[in-house]
Amino acid sequence: MKKIVKFGIVGLGRLGRAHAENIAFKIPNAKLIAVCSIDEREVEEVQNSWGIEYGYTDYDEMLKNKNLDAIFVSSPSGYHCEQIKKALDAGFHVFSEKPLGLYLEDALEAMEAVNSHNDKIFMLGFMRRYDRSYAYAKKKIEEGHIGKPVLIRCYGLDPAPAMEGFLKFAKNSYSGGLFLDMAIHDIDLARWYMDSEIDKVWAIGGAYEYPEFNELNDAETGAAMAKFKNGTMGIFVAGRNCAHGYHIETEIIGTKGTLRIGTTPDKNLVTVFDDRGINKECAGGFLERFEDAYLQEVKEFVDCVLNNKKPNVTVEDGVLSTIAGYAFKESFETGELVEVKYLETVNI
Incomplete structure (x- = not known):
């Protein structure tokens, strides 16, 4: 058995x-031998540095390069399916x-490719799990x-200082929009926690501080x-203009109790006492908030490759979340209640 x-x-x-x-540098039994950009x-x-x-x-x-065992795809989203x-x-x-994939057709093609290579390990980066x-x-x-979960509430708010960079990117590339690009993590978490697929969705949103979002046919906050x-039920809030930092919060209400994750987006366990009063700094972005999660998911992938086992996050998770995400997008764009239409080729 391979050790690395x-x-x-x-x-x-x-x-x-x-x-x-x-x-x-941080994952036992993994070695980076090639980079591409x-x-x-x-x-x-x-x-040269590493x-x-x-x-x-x-x-x-x-x-x-036949010395490689695995490819890590971290290119712009529009390239994922083809490179997979x-x-x-x-x-x-x-x-x-x-x-x-940014488009459902591409995601379905990627799923077909993954399922036709059953001897290979594939994993998708839903790192919050x-x-x-x-x-x-x-x-x-x-x-x-908490008994039976009956409602999930998800907040996903990007820090306001990142707005300029995002608008520059979005005007030159297709991001998929607020619900497909940002809320896709919350959609995946909701499916995971509620142990069910989304059936119907109604989405609203707008451009409240940055009219550029109207030109992009996207929402600044939705x-x-x-x-x-x-x-069961779900409430999703996503936005790109959070003044206090990167705010990711999830609440699951059950018949016998409630769980909350990230009620305040604390940077760390330090509380600052000064002339401003009592303050806790907030996480500044996704790399900071989920630093360890990014590490743990790749450790899981390496373990799966070495021991020939399937990861918990599958290609179907990616397709099902994308299908739901497009329903969110359609509802936002039309203002109508949308029934999520799943395909017979995808197990639910």
Whole structure:
């Protein structure tokens, strides 16, 4: 049995660089031996700084490297599906960042590719399931501590200082919109906690401070109510203009109790007492808030490759969340209640 999984990573942006660093330095039984980016300077900088053996600006060339065991896809979202399929066809295990695809047709093609390569391990980066607090809440639900979950409330709010960068990106690339790009994590968590698929959804939202969102046919802040197939309920709030920081909060109300995760988005356990009063600083972004979760999910993937077992997050999770996300988007754009239409090819 192999003792080390040798990785090549494509995409060295902010999140890709963090993943690359985790693989290179923080995960036992994992080794980063190849990096790929269309930016030659990024490739050279990482190679020289970390002593990485192989560097590429052409993804197809990296896939010819037979010293690799697995490909980590952390490129812009629009490339995920094609790169997943190519990596599987080339004989590699694949870990892909979310989303599975920006378009449902692409996500379904990726699912078909994954399912036609059953000998390969595939995992999708829904990292919140690997956050210690979220995993602990799931355990409490399974142990019956709150009875039957009947309602989930999810807040996903990006920090206001990130707005300029996001608008610049969104005007040049298709992000999928607020519900597919941001709320997709909350949709996945809701499916996981409520143990059911979303049946109907009604979404609203608007551009309240930044009219540029109207031009993008997107919402600066949006909200949705959902009914699950098992009759339970969901409330989702997503926004890109949170003044106090990166605010991710989840509440699960059950018949015998309630769980809350992240009620205040604390940066750490320090409380500051000064002339402003009593203050706690907030997390500044997703890399800071979910730093450990990003590490734990890849550890899980490595363990699955080494022991030939399937991860808990599957390609179907990506497809089902995408289907629900498109229903959210449709409801926001039309103002109508939307019934989520699942496909016979996807098990629910």
